[in-house]
Amino acid sequence: MPIFFIILITIYLGGNTYVFYRGAQALSGLPVGIKIPLAILFWLAALSIVGTMLTRNIKMPVFLSHTMYEIGTGWLIFTLYMVLFLLAFDLLKLCRIPFNYSFVVSLLFTVILLGYGYYNYRHPKTNIVNIALNKPLTGDRQPIKIVAVSDLHLGYGTGKTALKRYVKMINEQNPDLILIGGDLIDNSVVPLYAENMMEELSELKAPLGIYMVPGNHEYISGMNASARFIQGTPIQLLRDSIVTLPSGIQLIGRDDRSNTTRRSLQELMANVDKNKPIILLDHQPYKLTESETAGVDLQFSGHTHRGQVWPMSLVTDYIYEQSHGYRQWGNSHIYVSSGLSLWGPPFRIGTESEMVVLQLSTRGIVLSRKKDNLFYFSCSL
Numbered sequence: 001m002p003i004f005f006i007i008l009i010t011i012y013l014g015g016n017t018y019v020f021y022r023g024a025q026a027l028s029g030l031p032v033g034i035k036i037p038l039a040i041l042f043w044l045a046a047l048s049i050v051g052t053m054l055t056r057n058i059k060m061p062v063f064l065s066h067t068m069y070e071i072g073t074g075w076l077i078f079t080l081y082m083v084l085f086l087l088a089f090d091l092l093k094l095c096r097i098p099f100n101y102s103f104v105v106s107l108l109f110t111v112i113l114l115g116y117g118y119y120n121y122r123h124p125k126t127n128i129v130n131i132a133l134n135k136p137l138t139g140d141r142q143p144i145k146i147v148a149v150s151d152l153h154l155g156y157g158t159g160k161t162a163l164k165r166y167v168k169m170i171n172e173q174n175p176d177l178i179l180i181g182g183d184l185i186d187n188s189v190v191p192l193y194a195e196n197m198m199e200e201l202s203e204l205k206a207p208l209g210i211y212m213v214p215g216n217h218e219y220i221s222g223m224n225a226s227a228r229f230i231q232g233t234p235i236q237l238l239r240d241s242i243v244t245l246p247s248g249i250q251l252i253g254r255d256d257r258s259n260t261t262r263r264s265l266q267e268l269m270a271n272v273d274k275n276k277p278i279i280l281l282d283h284q285p286y287k288l289t290e291s292e293t294a295g296v297d298l299q300f301s302g303h304t305h306r307g308q309v310w311p312m313s314l315v316t317d318y319i320y321e322q323s324h325g326y327r328q329w330g331n332s333h334i335y336v337s338s339g340l341s342l343w344g345p346p347f348r349i350g351t352e353s354e355m356v357v358l359q360l361s362t363r364g365i366v367l368s369r370k371k372d373n374l375f376y377f378s379c380s381l
Helices: 002-026 032-054 062-094 102-122 160-171 190-194 216-220 223-231 265-269 288-294 312-319
Strands: 125-133 144-149 177-180 210-212 241-244 250-253 278-281 298-301 325-329 332-336 354-362 365-369 375-379
Touching (some): 002 032, 032 062, 062 102, 144 160, 160 354, 288 325, 298 354
Parallel strands (some): 125 354, 177 210, 250 278, 278 298, 298 332
């Protein structure tokens, strides 16, 4: 792991050096009194990610902490696209196609792209999936409406203002059940207490309950500290545990694979009735065939963010057998969410932030609720 981070840091510093060099060439005609302040500002922005990481557990004014975090992480994506555009122009130059304003045009394209990415991030989509199970649901609530979200990453990037929008968005669906697929917390619980985010989370409403599993970022934040924070909210944290809901649904919440001693899926499945619906919450979507083999009816995962920005989405598509969206594996329905929010840079380019609405019914008979609380039946053959 240290070698991996050394490689990433080397690439990042190399990319910034390349952008700085090309910028120095483009601005060579400016007076020294302007170039020196610009150079200082450039490297302060480039290295601000270090300060952001070092101060993550230090309580600071909210505006200052959010600004540092967004500049520090946002510069990662700025560097990525500047390098890609500049390399494209350099390639044209090698092909003897001259272009005199490559740095200025690259800067303009990058700014426009980041503006689009920020807008896209601020407008999450609602994706609705209708799922018919082969097992009966009990009770009057059919179909069961589940709002499933993951990767809110509450902290210095996703603050209380954004959380308020998300809570409103979720509650407007009038869900029967709310599921959170991990990474509710980003890198530290300090900003969550500083902004009293428990207040907003306490506004979540669902008659069948609100459940979540830990993600790798709950472990980064400190699992004990994360669990204590969650205890102050209506959210029930599941760590290798099972809950049976009034609808007959058996909800299995797996601990994150950051815990190398977590129980296996086979161990957990030994404690459920396979004749009743089984929903699995597991933050990281690895070994999905195990869920199918074990008899899981529905799995909800997150973690991938689908890379957040292109071309990182190509990397996640390569790494994960299912990096995003809905797919049926035999009798198992699996949804991997790209996340309601995101980690770090506030941009979505080539991907989307999403809230997932799962309409759960029994195959053959679909029960739909109307606004006047009456029901109608239809049969699917």
